[in-house]
Amino acid sequence: MKIIVCIKQICQTYAQTGVDAETHYLAPEDQIFRINPYDEAALEIALTLKDKHPDIEIILLILGPVIVEDELKRCLALGADYLYQIEQSASLGSQDKAKFLARALETLAPDLVLCGKESMDRQNGQVACFLAEFLNQPFVSAIETLNMSNDNKTAVVQRSCGRGARQILQSCLPAVFSVDMGAYGFRMPTLKAQARADIQPVHHVTGLSDASTGKSMVTSYISPPCPRTKRTLAPDSDLASFDRIKLLLTGSRMKKKTQILDGSPEFQVTGMISFLKEHGFLTPAQTQKSK
């Protein structure tokens, strides 16, 4: 059985001490390059499976250049078997990344693909679901535990739905799962495994040069409106005490333009699209393209 764990190398910014004068970006000491912790959790799930069934083969797949070699080697030392790299230097959106990964996965033909729930730098959390879409495979998001059936045909996963609720799902394989932090154990490599991993080569996934990099998805960054300044006027004495307190708390007399959508997921999605069109975030041309 073959499990592929998709790994993203991220730049964790854990402190904001200022902006570097030369690069106009975060100060270098604020950055620590590491592997996305959710991807480490995905590897941990794969490794716990491997502890039970030693014939499992774990392949790490990275997209783009090798940035943190030490940490990747550490992943290999923890028990992963191979490291595959898709050579790609352009900066890509989630969908394009998923396209590249899907093409690579078609050639590698795994039984199970594990990804992190989201990356800690961008926090899009989209690659895994796009990947499942392109591979035409079932997808479960944010799983915490994973158990295989004896014949390796189905998997039972548990995911957290927030507020302490748990959801247990059964899925047929091959499938794509994204992994939440629940299974994060502090596995440590042994020195022997580390020495073995240090001399392991990086395999390249070739034959993806025909992949079109044409932008199929347009990302527009919308920053939320600045918070309204709270007017500290004395509340209108005409109002009732309840309204006066409310006025003080909300800061203004204006009503929030919030619209809560309820109903089935399909209805919510159509509602959202109509909202976006209404406010000009989506132009008719873009809508057609994505269709």
Place this chain on the structure above:
Amino acid sequence: MSLKYSLKSILHWTIKRPVMTVATLIFHAGFIVIPFFLNAHVILLKTTWGFGWPSLPESVTDALTLLVIICCFIFLIRRLVLRNINDLTGASNYWLLLLAAAPFITGFLAHHHTDNYHFWLVFHILSGEILLVTLLLSIGLFILRYLNKKFNYEKIIFHRFLIAGLMGLCLVITGFYAKGPEWAWPVGSMASLILPRSSPGLQFILNAHFFLVLAGAAVLMPSGFLRHVSASTINIVYWPKRQMGKLGTIAKGKTGFNTIASLSWKQLLDAEACVSCGKCIENCPAVIAGKPLYPEKILQKIFGQIKQGNGKNTEGLNTIISNDEIWSCTTCMACVHHCPVYTDPVDKIIDLRRHQTMCENALPKEVRPMIRNLELFGDTHGKGPAHRTDWIQDNEVAVLSRDHFQTDVLLWVGCSGAFNPRYTTVYRSMVRILIHAGVEFAVLGKKERCCGDQARRLGQETVFNSLAKNNIHEIKKYTFKKIVTLCPHCFHSLKHEYPDLGGQFDVMHASELVQSLIKENKITPRYPRKSLLTIHDPCYLGRVNKIVEPIRKISRAIDGIEIKELEHRRENGFCCGAGGGQMWLHDSIGRHINHIRAEQIVDSGADMVVTACPYCLTMLDDGINAAEPKKPVEAVDIIEMVASSIG
């Protein structure tokens, strides 16, 4: 005892330190051979018991005796001349040497009829008997200790004198019976007035008692615990070469040991030299707290493996030494300090930990986040290098950089100083003192990483290596006179363990610096502080690096301070329970070590305890709170105290 390993060990030392090894071997060989094979002794034996054995020619025994005497002189000169050995020599060492040499010197003089044959002969018999009785006495004490582990003969001096007195009396009486009332036996001749004449049979046995004692000693010598006579002696000879608490580096790709085949020469010798006297057990904080560790048993278990075979077919040490034993050690070095033959159980424990961590993947789960923090962020608290200078708060501390690369004192902050909220205040106090004294100082700032001590003591050698190399690389970029640190663990690593990795720095503990500043009148403690103070000596400062006086001198320099010493003080300090990575390990078996120490402090009646280590400060704070004393006891750092009194 594996012959192969013993011979290898002896050969190794012969090549490394030829003079002392050869001298020791000759001395011990002569010590056994001469009394048994001296012509005169054999003749004496034949006349009393009617049988004997072939003796060595007189020229050989003569030469051997001379050699033994020369060896004794070598030992004496070595003790007098070599400084580091002279430091640890007490009166008892000279007495022991005199005791061992006297029978040979007097015998030699008597044999060669120098001037007064009779005088030297009697002196010879007397000194010989005293030596034998001392041997018997130590064996007797050993048996007593072995039967009753709590028998503390250092405390109960009365017992010691009682046994010695009894032995001496036996000697005098048997001497009287054997020799009759002679002028050399004043006590014996007096006793002869009281005692009745003995039967011929008894007289015969008493006459031969000298040989009985000698034969008994000879039988005991090679088997059992007296193996230490050789192993311990060699161990004692080579002890001064080692810095206490300094761990050896390991070769690339090696991971500590699990079988005795990978032990070094010194470690094998340590295991053989241990006589399981139990002094380490009496002083080990883990044992006192009821944890499963017994330092002596670690050595004895390793020795058991050595006895079993040549180290290839024996099972792994992890089958006989449990994980609980290994992870209970606080590396406080109390066992090393108290060992009479200078064995070192701690470096074995660390090597076993290295194996557990780097080969078996058995590092306790609770410290793994800390090790991961060290790997990713380079500090034990996981805050990251960007926050390393947050403790400074305002800009009064210079940070070394490419433009500002020269300073007098490089203040080493360490993880506790930068991130532990309690200890950051102590570092700010230190900054105040340095500014007040006009000392030019700077910190490394964001370039600094953890010194790696905690990772190393937990067996994570790779993490220690990467951190230490990074630090050495950073420190070497700048020019400074000395590094000053407040943390004894950082101090020990920087001073003793970094040189192995190529970082030779002049390192000084802050208490030493502050003491010298007070001495030079650069700072004067102005405001008196009326309190009864007691001192907790951090292990890595007091015991390991022998820096005990500065804390006391500083305390005395402040008016109104009265010092009340604890029972466990100075080099004999009691661990706070946080060293050796115990700060991050779960302490589930037995009592908490810091609670025991806190109770000792509370019982002393002091209202303030002074220490000089971030870990000790945290542990004592917790322990004193847990002890819930009626009178509040405050735990402070020595630096804080000075800073508050200079105003």
